[in-house]
Amino acid sequence: MNLVKVKNHEEMSENACRIIMNKVSSLSSPVLGLATGSTPERLYELLIKEYERKSITFSHVTTFNLDEYVGLGETHSNSYRYFMDHHLFKKIDIPKSRTHVPNGTGGDLKRECHYYEELIENVGGIDLQILGLGLNGHIGFNEPGTPFSAKTHIVDLDFSTRKANARFFRSVKEVPTQAITMGIETILRSKQILLLVSGEQKSEALQRLLDGEVSEEFPASVLRNHPNVTIIADAAAVGMPGTSRNLSTR
Numbered sequence: 693m694n695l696v697k698v699k700n701h702e703e704m705s706e707n708a709c710r711i712i713m714n715k716v717s718s719l720s721s722p723v724l725g726l727a728t729g730s731t732p733e734r735l736y737e738l739l740i741k742e743y744e745r746k747s748i749t750f751s752h753v754t755t756f757n758l759d760e761y762v763g764l765g766e767t768h769s770n771s772y773r774y775f776m777d778h779h780l781f782k783k784i785d786i787p788k789s790r791t792h793v794p795n796g797t798g799g800d801l802k803r804e805c806h807y808y809e810e811l812i813e814n815v816g817g818i819d820l821q822i823l824g825l826g827l828n829g830h831i832g833f834n835e836p837g838t839p840f841s842a843k844t845h846i847v848d849l850d851f852s853t854r855k856a857n858a859r860f861f862r863s864v865k866e867v868p869t870q871a872i873t874m875g876i877e878t879i880l881r882s883k884q885i886l887l888l889v890s891g892e893q894k895s896e897a898l899q900r901l902l903d904g905e906v907s908e909e910f911p912a913s914v915l916r917n918h919p920n921v922t923i924i925a926d927a928a929a930v931g932m933p934g935t936s937r938n939l940s941t942r
């Protein structure tokens with residue numbers, strides 16, 4: 693794993709933006725795996741700016757998002773499809789038909805999971821997967837205890853995850869109890885992974901990822917088994933020099 697330490701959220705986003713731009717301009721049919729949450733918001737703003745400046749086109753790009761809440765459709769402002777449409781897709785030239793977010797409102801969710809896996813396989817897999825890090829080490833919505841062999845599946849969300857995401861809702865009670873998520877196995881099949889970590893509240897999780905055991909109890913630890921992972925972490929997540937939060941990679 694390659695750890696890139698940067699000053700702040702802005703620098704993290706700028707670095708990630710450069711990596712995505714390189715990938716998008718160097719491949720004829722790039723496939724990006726995308727994440728939602730606060731972490732990549734600025735990154736998406738920067739990508740939109742680059743598109744507006746005409747330094748990048750997304751017309752040849754295909755995307756797959758990591759996850760979606762069960763029960764929230766594309767017009768619900770807290771659905772991840774809505775998030776992606778409003779934070780990125782509608783502001784760049786990507787054809788809607790090439791943007792994929794699991795559908796959490798279909799009747800047969802198991803079938804949707806299977807279909808999502810097939811779609812990813814049919815385009816030859818994900819070239820670059822962007823990930824955020826959950827406070828409990830979740831990636832996508834793969835909560836602690838998820839088998840590393842899991843493909844796209846339906847999850848019961850941990851209360852701690854619902855609480856962490858309640859800031860986007862009126863109350864924690866409104867946060868759905870289930871989600872569809874790419875599985876760990878699906879994520880690990882990506883050719884390259886970029887994990888973005890920002891803010892002091894993530895420092896414990898980052899430290900455990902770097903120095904703890906590889907264990908299903910801490911899903912992000914599986915990234916240590918992947919041959920091409922870059923972590924971009926800001927100073928607050930890494931811990932300031934001279935404090936006990938200083939981290940090291942192995």
Ligand SMILES: N[C@@H]1[C@@H](O)[C@H](O)[C@@H](COP(=O)(O)O)O[C@@H]1O
Pocket residue numbers: 727728729730731732758759823824825826827831832833853857
């Ligand atoms: N399902 C999402 C993840 O895809 C995201 O990466 C993570 C961190 O979110 P944030 O970036 O808001 O801290 O938690 C959420 O629950």
